[in-house]
Amino acid sequence: MFDNIGQMVLLFWRTLGALPLAWRQRQKVFEQFFEIGNASLLMVCMLSFFIGGVLSLQTGPALVERGLPSAVGGIVGLAVARELAPVMMAILIAGRIGSAMAAEIGSMRVYQEIDALRTMNINPIHYLVLPRLVAIALALPMLVVLAILIGWFGGATVAEINHHMAIPFAVFFGDLRSMVELKDVANGVFKTFCFAIIIGTVSCHQGMATIGGPRGIGRSVTKAVVNSIILIVMFDYILTRLLLH
Amino acid sequence: MNSPAQKPDGVKLEVRGLRKSFASQEVLQGLDFTVQPGEIFVIMGPSGSGKSVLLKHLIGLEAPDAGEILVNGESIMTPEIAAKYRMALVFQSGALLNSLTVGENVGLYLTEHRLKPPAEIERIVREKLADVRLSEAIHKMPGELSGGMKKRAAIARALVIEPQLILYDEPTSELDPLSSVVIGQEIWNLNQNTRVTSLVVTHDRDLAFGVADRIAVMDGGQILTIGTPEAVKAFPDARVQTFLNADFKREPRFKNI
Ligand SMILES: Nc1ncnc2c1ncn2[C@@H]1O[C@H](COP(=O)(O)OP(=O)(O)OP(=O)(O)O)[C@@H](O)[C@H]1O
Ligand SMILES: [Mg+2]
Numbered sequence: 001m002f003d004n005i006g007q008m009v010l011l012f013w014r015t016l017g018a019l020p021l022a023w024r025q026r027q028k029v030f031e032q033f034f035e036i037g038n039a040s041l042l043m044v045c046m047l048s049f050f051i052g053g054v055l056s057l058q059t060g061p062a063l064v065e066r067g068l069p070s071a072v073g074g075i076v077g078l079a080v081a082r083e084l085a086p087v088m089m090a091i092l093i094a095g096r097i098g099s100a101m102a103a104e105i106g107s108m109r110v111y112q113e114i115d116a117l118r119t120m121n122i123n124p125i126h127y128l129v130l131p132r133l134v135a136i137a138l139a140l141p142m143l144v145v146l147a148i149l150i151g152w153f154g155g156a157t158v159a160e161i162n163h164h165m166a167i168p169f170a171v172f173f174g175d176l177r178s179m180v181e182l183k184d185v186a187n188g189v190f191k192t193f194c195f196a197i198i199i200g201t202v203s204c205h206q207g208m209a210t211i212g213g214p215r216g217i218g219r220s221v222t223k224a225v226v227n228s229i230i231l232i233v234m235f236d237y238i239l240t241r242l243l244l245h
Numbered sequence: 246m247n248s249p250a251q252k253p254d255g256v257k258l259e260v261r262g263l264r265k266s267f268a269s270q271e272v273l274q275g276l277d278f279t280v281q282p283g284e285i286f287v288i289m290g291p292s293g294s295g296k297s298v299l300l301k302h303l304i305g306l307e308a309p310d311a312g313e314i315l316v317n318g319e320s321i322m323t324p325e326i327a328a329k330y331r332m333a334l335v336f337q338s339g340a341l342l343n344s345l346t347v348g349e350n351v352g353l354y355l356t357e358h359r360l361k362p363p364a365e366i367e368r369i370v371r372e373k374l375a376d377v378r379l380s381e382a383i384h385k386m387p388g389e390l391s392g393g394m395k396k397r398a399a400i401a402r403a404l405v406i407e408p409q410l411i412l413y414d415e416p417t418s419e420l421d422p423l424s425s426v427v428i429g430q431e432i433w434n435l436n437q438n439t440r441v442t443s444l445v446v447t448h449d450r451d452l453a454f455g456v457a458d459r460i461a462v463m464d465g466g467q468i469l470t471i472g473t474p475e476a477v478k479a480f481p482d483a484r485v486q487t488f489l490n491a492d493f494k495r496e497p498r499f500k501n502i
Contacts, residue, residue, distance in 0.1 A: 108342070116340035119304050119333065120354045120406065127357065 004205065004227075011129065011208070012201045018123075018130050025131050032135035040096050040143065044089060048147035051084050052076060052154030061164040072165065073172040074179030076155035081180055085147040086188045087236055090195035093140055094228035098203035101132055102224035105207025106217040114208070124208070133200040140196035141189045148185060152176060187243045194239060195232050202228045255283040255442035256330055256409045258303070262312035265298060272298050274466035275312070283440035285432070287453045290463030291488060296446040297337055299463075300412045303444070304334045316410065330410065333403035337414040339395035341387040341402070348374070348383040351401045373401040378427060392419035400428065404435065411435070413445045417452050429455050450489065454478075462488060 022029060060072045105128055108114050114124045152173075159167040206224040210216045258280040265273040272295045280286040290296055301307040303314060305321055314321045316330050341350045352370040355361050361369065374380050377397040387395060396419060403411055413432065417425040429452045436443050436456075447453055453460055454474045461471040462485045470480045478489065 104344075111343070112336055112338060112340040113342050115301075115306050116334075116336060116342070118306060120357070121328065122353070122357050 004209070007209070008201050008205045011125070011205050012133075012197070014125050015129050015133050015201075015204075018126050019134075021126055022130060022134050025126065025134075028127075028131035029134050029138075032131050033139050036093070036097050036135060036139040037143075039100070040093060043092060043096065044143050044147050045150055047088060047092060048080075048085055048151040049154035049157075051088055052080055052151035052156075053158040055079055055084065055151075056155040056158040056165070057162060060159055060162065060167070064165050064167075069165065069167055070171075070175045072159055072167055073156070073175030076159075076172075077152055077176035077180040078184060080151035080155065081148050081185045081188045082240075083188070083236075085144050085151050086192045086195065087232065089144050089147050090140065090192060090199065090232045091229055093136070093143070093196075094199045094203075094225055094232065097136060098199045098224050098228050099221045101200070101203040102207045102210075102221045103217055105129075105204055106210035106220040109208060109210045110213060110217060129200075129204045129208070132204055133197065136200040137193060137196045140199070141192045144189055144192040145185075148188065190243070191236065191239050194235060198231045198235060199228045202231065254409055255440045256317045257282045257315075258410060258442060258444070259315040259318075260303070260312070261315070263299070263302060263309050263314065264311040265295075265302065265307065265309050272466050273302070273309070276463075276466075276468055278461055278468060278471055280442055280444060282442055283436070284458045285436050285443045285445065285456050287445045287447060287457035287460045288463055289447060289450075289453055289460060289488065292448075294463045295466045296463060297414055300334060300414050300444075300446060303410075303412055304332055306334075331406050331408045332410045332412070333406045333408040334412045335396070335399050335403045335414060335416060337418070339387070339392075339399040341395055341398055343387050345387075346383070347379070347385050347387065347390070347398050350387065350398060351405055353402065354406050369405060370401075373404045374398070376404065376431060377401045378424075393421065393424055396420065397424070397428070400431065407439070408441055410442045410444070413443070413447070415447055415449075416445065417447060417449045425449065425452060428452075432456055464488070 055076050056072065059075050063069065063071050063075070105114075108128070114128075117124050117127055156169050156172040159165045159172050160169055203224040206220040206227070210220040212219075260276050260278050263273050263276040264271070276299065278286075288296055288299070298307065302309055303321075308322070316326060316332075319326055341347070342353065345353065348370050349356070351373055352366045355366045355369065371380065371383065374383055377400050379394060379397050379401060382390060382394060382398065387398070390398065396416065400413075400416065416428050416432065420428060432443060432445060433456050435441060445452070445456065457474050459471060460474055460477045462469045462477060462480075464484055469482055469485050470477055472480065477485065480486070
């Protein structure tokens with residue numbers, strides 16, 4: 001995996017250089033953007049509701065037992081905004097969208113469609129990579145904002161209906177508001193933006209580097225997802241450490 | 246060869262000492278030939294002799310290990326050259342973009358480079374599709390086409406570029422005899438009308454001897470002979486003659502059918 005890092009950085013760098021062309025390719029950016037939304041909106045909602053819920057369930061009763069019911073909202077709020085929503089959604093999107101990107105570009109590579117583009121003087125980075133990278137860098141942070149809100153809602157719901165806690169909605173959100181600052185949400189969203197770039201770059205690079213037939217495409221898809229997830233978890237630590245102060 | 250009234254648009258193509266290896270296999274073993282502006286040059290040779298690899302070098306998709314390729318005397322390895330001369334390759338498989346309709350594929354070059362307004366592009370696309378008898382397929386996806394239709398769509402896509410050098414990789418494989426004749430006619434017409442330098446790679450002996458100004462026979466990464474169709478037919482090398490005259494009825498086990 002790490003022998004490819006240089007190539008990935010190069011691909012990212014070239015795409016960045018082509019960024020002024022994004023407006024010209026806006027049609028394709030929108031197409032990709034809506035495809036990402038369509039493919040993942042429902043999953044994001046369900047997943048984040050249950051993530052908030054289970055977090056509430058795991059921490060709530062213990063805190064209430066120790067006489068700290070007012071900490072539940074804050075803990076769930078912070079954990080979801082800073083850590084769980086960004087990382088879980090990025091992993092979900094790596095599986096759902098990164099795999100699709102690698103498969104699509106990989107099959108274009110294998111069936112010589114990318115060669116055909118190059119013979120027409122169409123740069124595959126401008127035509128294929130740029131729209132996908134811009135679209136995912138826009139879509140994933142938006143999805144995560146939504147995921148944070150739904151995650152909080154899930155946490156609050158469980159805190160209210162679970163009889164070990166029975167913390168009313170308004171109290172939960174009051175505690176949450178006193179602990180969670182806008183900065184925390186912003187940190188989470190910024191991390192997500194970085195994860196989106198990782199997913200887009202890794203997946204497009206794997207697609208472009210596909211060799212062999214259908215098996216090669218399968219290999220690329222697997223690698224795209226696995227490498228994305230590894231890098232997401234590593235960068236999560238690095239970014240969290242950097243953003244701490 | 247050129248009538249003086251027509252402006253010769255085609256480019257001159259020179260290949261000098263071209264070598265290429267993949268892993269340990271030397272696929273191109275030092276090729277030398279020159280294609281004159283406006284000529285139809287046919288390369289024949291058995292499967293695996295390196296014809297498609299050669300075409301990929303000519304269009305700049307592969308870089309040679311040794312040797313050079315010159316277009317009008319300029320090496321194609323210099324980056325500006327691709328923009329300076331219009332060159333097109335019709336892929337053996339067609340290589341249409343599967344996510345676009347046939348019409349979008351054919352117009353892709355013009356749309357992406359914004360060379361014409363949309364209505365004009367639409368008109369050109371219809372015209373070129375009509376040239377290859379594919380008008381009814383304009384809104385179909387490539388997945389819905391037969392192999393031969395894909396090939397014809399790919400030719401239409403190449404015509405849109407209005408190339409000065411056009412490379413055809415097996416233009417008539419997968420085509421029925423009638424369509425083959427149509428494609429052969431189209432290659433000939435295009436060459437006559439625009440003086441485009443045409444390089445045709447094919448196994449199809451009828452096509453080769455029908456359209457060629459000159460023929461090269463290739464085997465095992467080498468050129469065995471180059472000459473006019475008559476000269477090649479008369480060339481006394483055994484490999485050339487076996488290839489040109491291969492006929493399944495002569496094989497013993499077909500004798501009694
Ligand atoms: N990318 C590649 N990597 C490794 N080997 C390759 C590659 N491309 C082609 N080859 C090898 O080069 C040789 C020539 O291939 P090529 O496709 O040029 O044959 P061809 O003359 O076009 O045959 P056909 O008439 O069947 O299309 C083959 O032995 C093939 O295995
Ligand atoms: Mg071939």
